[in-house]
Amino acid sequence: QVQLVESGGGLVQAGGSLKLSCAASGRTFGPYHMGWFRQAPGKEREFVAAISRGGSNTLYADSVKGRFTISRDNAKQNTVYLQINSLKPEDTAVYYCAADTGSIPSTREVVYDYWGQGTQVTVSS
Numbered sequence: 001q002v003q004l005v006e007s008g009g010g011l012v013q014a015g016g017s018l019k020l021s022c023a024a025s026g027r028t029f030g031p032y033h034m035g036w037f038r039q040a041p042g043k044e045r046e047f048v049a050a051i052s053r054g055g056s057n058t059l060y061a062d063s064v065k066g067r068f069t070i071s072r073d074n075a076k077q078n079t080v081y082l083q084i085n086s087l088k089p090e091d092t093a094v095y096y097c098a099a100d101t102g103s104i105p106s107t108r109e110v111v112y113d114y115w116g117q118g119t120q121v122t123v124s125s
Contacts, residue, residue, distance in 0.1 A: 002026040002114040004097050009119030016123075017085045022097030022116060024078040033105040034072060034080045035112060038093035038121075045096070049082060050105040059105055087123045094118040 008020040022034070035050040049070040050059040058070055069083040080097055098112035106112075 002032070002099050004099060004114055004116035006095065006097050006116045006119040009095060009121045011122045011124065012087055014087060014089055014123055014125050016087050017083070018087065018121060020082040020084065020095055020097075020119060020121070022080040022082075024080075024099065032099040032101055032114075034070075035098045035100060035105070035107075036068075036070060036080075036082045036095060037098060037109060038091075038095045039118075040090075040093040043093075045109060047107040047109065048095070050100075050107060051080065052105045057105055059107055061107070084121070087121075089123045089125045092121060092123050094120050 003025045004022055006022050012018055033052050036048040037045050038048050039045040047061050048064055049068055051070045051072050055072050067086045072080045096118045097116045099114040100106055100112045102111050
């Protein structure tokens with residue numbers, strides 16, 4: 001079993017930045033691709049970014065390209081990060097990290113096997 005714990009969310013003004021972290025524990029973390037998703041109030045959860053096991057391949061939703069950066073450090077408690085810059089009010093959501101045991105990193109929520117509890121990001125205008 002894998003446990004994922006997100007942190008780093010908070011209240012920030014538009015134009016500001018946040019760095020979210022996701023720490024994994026439990027079974028060996030190395031084989032997993034990782035993703036970030038978010039769910040805004042009244043909306044379905046949506047893909048934000050994903051990173052491959054080794055960190056060489058990344059995927060981003062069009063809405064966040066150029067503002068969000070996903071990275072990982074498998075040597076540091078298997079942590080995955082999401083750097084969020086130039087925050088907009090529409091970025092307000094609960095952000096979830098997820099682990100995928102599949103063959104390639106994916107934008108599809110259904111392929112992710114493990115999920116964290118989420119961290120709230122609120123952007124004020």
